[in-house]
Amino acid sequence: MSDATYDRDYWEDRYSGHGGHGRGGLEASPHLIAEIARLEPGSALDAGCGTGTDTLWLAGQGWRVTAVDIAQNALETARARVQEIGAPVAERVHWQREDLTTWEPPAGGYTLVHSHYVHTDAPRPDLYRRLATAVAPGGTLLVVGHHPDGLHGDAAHAGHHGTQLTAQEVADLLDPGEWTVETADARVRTATVGDGREITLHDAVLRARRKTAR
Numbered sequence: 001m002s003d004a005t006y007d008r009d010y011w012e013d014r015y016s017g018h019g020g021h022g023r024g025g026l027e028a029s030p031h032l033i034a035e036i037a038r039l040e041p042g043s044a045l046d047a048g049c050g051t052g053t054d055t056l057w058l059a060g061q062g063w064r065v066t067a068v069d070i071a072q073n074a075l076e077t078a079r080a081r082v083q084e085i086g087a088p089v090a091e092r093v094h095w096q097r098e099d100l101t102t103w104e105p106p107a108g109g110y111t112l113v114h115s116h117y118v119h120t121d122a123p124r125p126d127l128y129r130r131l132a133t134a135v136a137p138g139g140t141l142l143v144v145g146h147h148p149d150g151l152h153g154d155a156a157h158a159g160h161h162g163t164q165l166t167a168q169e170v171a172d173l174l175d176p177g178e179w180t181v182e183t184a185d186a187r188v189r190t191a192t193v194g195d196g197r198e199i200t201l202h203d204a205v206l207r208a209r210r211k212t213a214r
């Protein structure tokens with residue numbers, strides 16, 4: 001296993017100078033597109049937004065997005081991308097530098113909370129419980145992670161215990177009296193990475209809806 005520490009320095013370094021990390025391209029997550037396509041746009045939190053690929057897609061669909069990341073370098077790249085796109089998409093995004101291991105998002109503040117491939121140094125149950133509190137009644141939590149069945153093609157992360165996740169692991173954190181789990185899947189897909197290689201990705205996908213008060 002890797003001894004990688006996913007602290008701020010690690011992520012700032014990953015995003016410094018060389019075009020960054022994460023899905024820095026223009027393709028939004030197919031899981032995001034598929035899982036929220038039928039939702040009415042509202043307020044979204046993109047937790048660990050990286051260079052903003054999913055944020056920009058959401059804003060383009062009409063969502064008002066708070067995009068949070070620990071890495072200033074990532075947010076600067078993301079801000080430049082959104083400036084290129086201009087209004088009205090740019091006006092729908094609020095970029096915020098926060099450490100998700102300690103940040104308390106506004107309780108019930110978002111109709112969608114989305115977290116895609118986010119690995120922090122914090123215990124994951126704490127992180128996902130905190131993100132779940134930010135979902136408004138009737139709103140949706142969408143978590144996508146690297147499923148343990150596969151390595152995801154990035155040698156820096158492969159094999160590190162902090163990067164791998166099952167949907168069930170997140171579902172188990174949610175009180176069934178308060179949540180309906182709508183998707184808890186392991187999915188395999190292919191993607192083309194920066195150097196043109198095609199890689200196979202094993203993803204864990206969890207979508208849950210917070211029940212409205214009776």
Ligand SMILES: C[S@@+](CC[C@H](N)C(=O)[O-])C[C@H]1O[C@@H](n2cnc3c(N)ncnc32)[C@H](O)[C@@H]1O
Nearest residue numbers: 011022023048050069070071099100101116120
């Ligand atoms: C693998 S990248 C994924 C980025 C983006 N969600 C995507 O799918 O392309 C993980 C992201 O999580 C962010 N991150 C890691 N730890 C964090 C923390 N403690 N607080 C906020 N963001 C964090 C990193 O800076 C990085 O942008």
